[in-house]
Amino acid sequence: MNFDKEAIKKEYLKLKLHLGRQPGSKEFYKETGISEYQVVQNFHKYTSLIAEMGDSQKSFGDKYYDVEEYWNNYGDLARKLNKVPSSSEWLFHKCKPLKTSFLKKFGKNWSELPPLFYNYAINKPEWSDIIHFFSSEKESELVASIDNNPHIEFKYLQFLPPILNNFLTFSTQEGKNNEFEKQVNLVFQMLGFDTNYFGQGTGRNPDSIAKASQFGYALLIDAKARKEAYQIGTEDRKFIEYIKTHSSNLNRTGHSIIYFVIVSSEFKSITESSLKNIMTETNVVTTLFKASTLLKLLSKKIEYPSTLNLESIKGLFLNSGIITDKEVDRLLIKLKV
Numbered sequence: 259m260n261f262d263k264e265a266i267k268k269e270y271l272k273l274k275l276h277l278g279r280q281p282g283s284k285e286f287y288k289e290t291g292i293s294e295y296q297v298v299q300n301f302h303k304y305t306s307l308i309a310e311m312g313d314s315q316k317s318f319g320d321k322y323y324d325v326e327e328y329w330n331n332y333g334d335l336a337r338k339l340n341k342v343p344s345s346s347e348w349l350f351h352k353c354k355p356l357k358t359s360f361l362k363k364f365g366k367n368w369s370e371l372p373p374l375f376y377n378y379a380i381n382k383p384e385w386s387d388i389i390h391f392f393s394s395e396k397e398s399e400l401v402a403s404i405d406n407n408p409h410i411e412f413k414y415l416q417f418l419p420p421i422l423n424n425f426l427t428f429s430t431q432e433g434k435n436n437e438f439e440k441q442v443n444l445v446f447q448m449l450g451f452d453t454n455y456f457g458q459g460t461g462r463n464p465d466s467i468a469k470a471s472q473f474g475y476a477l478l479i480d481a482k483a484r485k486e487a488y489q490i491g492t493e494d495r496k497f498i499e500y501i502k503t504h505s506s507n508l509n510r511t512g513h514s515i516i517y518f519v520i521v522s523s524e525f526k527s528i529t530e531s532s533l534k535n536i537m538t539e540t541n542v543v544t545t546l547f548k549a550s551t552l553l554k555l556l557s558k559k560i561e562y563p564s565t566l567n568l569e570s571i572k573g574l575f576l577n578s579g580i581i582t583d584k585e586v587d588r589l590l591i592k593l594k595v
Contacts, residue, residue: 259291260296261292261296261300262300263300263301266292266296266297266300266301266307267307267310267311268455268456269290269292270286270290270307270311271311271440271455272454272455273285273286273289273290274311274313275443275444275447278325279324279325279363280308280311280313283304286304325363325378327355328355328359328360328363328364329375329378329379331353331354331355332353332371332375333375333379333385333388335347335348335351335353336375336388336391336392337387337388338351341391342372342391342392344368345357345368348368364420366420372391372392373392373420374420375392376389376392377419377420379392417557417558417560417561418553418556418557418560419448419560421441421444422441422444422445422553422556424437424441425438425441425445425549425553426523426549426550426553428441428483429483429484429521429522429523429549430483430484430485430523431483431485432483432484432485434483435458435481435482435483436457436458438481438483439455439457439458439465439466439481439483440455440457442465442466442479442481442521442552443455443465443466443468443479443481445552445553445556446466446468446477446479447468448556448559448560449468449555449556449559449568449571450470450559450567450568451468451469451470451477451568452468452469452470452471453466453467453468453469454466454467454469462496462499462500462503463500463503463504464478464479464480464500464504464518465479465480465481466479466481467479467504467508469508469513470568470569470572471511471512471513472568473568473569473572474512474513474514474515475513475514475515475516475517475572475575476508476513476515476516476517477516477517477518477519477575478500478501478504478505478516478517478518478519478542479519479520479521480497480518480519480520480521481520481521481522482520482521482522483522483523484522484523484524485523486524487522487523487524487525487526488520488522488523488524488525488526489525489526490520490525490526490528490529490532490533490544490546491529491531491532494532494535494536497518497536497544498535498536498539498540501516501518501536501539501540501542502539502540504516505540505542516542517542517543517544517545517575518536518540518542518543518544518545519544519545519546519547519575520544520545520546520547521546521547521548521549521552522546522548522549523548523549524548525546525548525580528546528579528580532544533578533579537578543575543576543577543578544578544579545574545575545577545578545579545581546579546580546581547580547581548580548581550583551581551582551583551586554583554586555571555574555586558586558590558595559571561595562593562595565593565594565595566590566593566595570589570593571589573589574586574589
């Protein structure tokens with residue numbers, strides 16, 4: 259199969275999201291089926307692909323450490339010192355990975371690591387003896403997050419992974435629309451969907467398609483980063499076009515029910531004519547999710563992974579219009595979570 263430049267980048271991103279880290283070259287060729295020759299044709303070399311995707315090349319001879327090794331070594335030193343380790347103590351004890359590797363791995367300075375370790379260790383009994391060292395740092399970070407994101411309560415914030423720290427900020431910055439699209443795709447992936455990310459510059463496509471194949475339904479997703487509330491009704495023809503384009507193929511692959519989902523920071527008042535227009539033309543229900551409401555749903559999914567599954571949340575997409583926090587709360591009460 260021939261892969262052009264955009265297709266190779268798409269496969270790289272899918273594998274990266276699946277692994278939770280950037281893939282090595284051998285791993286990339288094996289898992290995607292893309293040949294080294296195809297990469298060379300489009301990028302000249304694998305490291306150029308890495309650079310174009312915003313990742314950094316590993317230095318020759320660097321040992322690869324997975325996330326568990328980072329935190330196990332970090333936690334072991336905390337246990338040895340009986341406190342949160344400083345960067346100078348990490349250097350003094352000649353710990354690995356290098357301090358700079360933490361920055362590359364997590365995108366955080368050393369002083370920002372304690373809350374990340376807290377997220378990693380809070381539900382792992384092997385760290386119960388030292389988790390209290392990190393609780394005050396975690397509380398401080400959450401208080402700051404609440405100040406920046408007043409729509410998210412503490413009980414939800416504590417379960418969200420750090421990679422989504424800027425999710426609400428991206429939702430309000432039109433210049434960050436590409437980043438917002440990618441994070442919306444990631445949220446639906448974390449909810450349990452099998453996602454395909456298209457993003458900008460791929461023609462008449464939604465930003466993502468999220469499939470719940472075992473339950474026979476799929477979502478066509480459009481992310482709209484807006485400083486002001488998004489007004490549905492201005493892009494109906496475009497929506498209708500790609501709903502029709504993708505629905506027939508999804509139906510053929512066993513997804514008998516299709517929903518159209520728009521995610522944005524806020525929504526202006528909705529005219530029934532827009533929703534009816536899309537429904538009449540495509541027979542697909544349009545659901546609107548505020549970014550903050552979507553994060554609350556994800557938080558509960560992480561807290562109760564087996565109860566809040568793709569079958570149980572399907573009902574949220576049945577009714578057209580805005581999905582409110584109250585509707586999510588009613589679902590949680592029904593599921594007793």
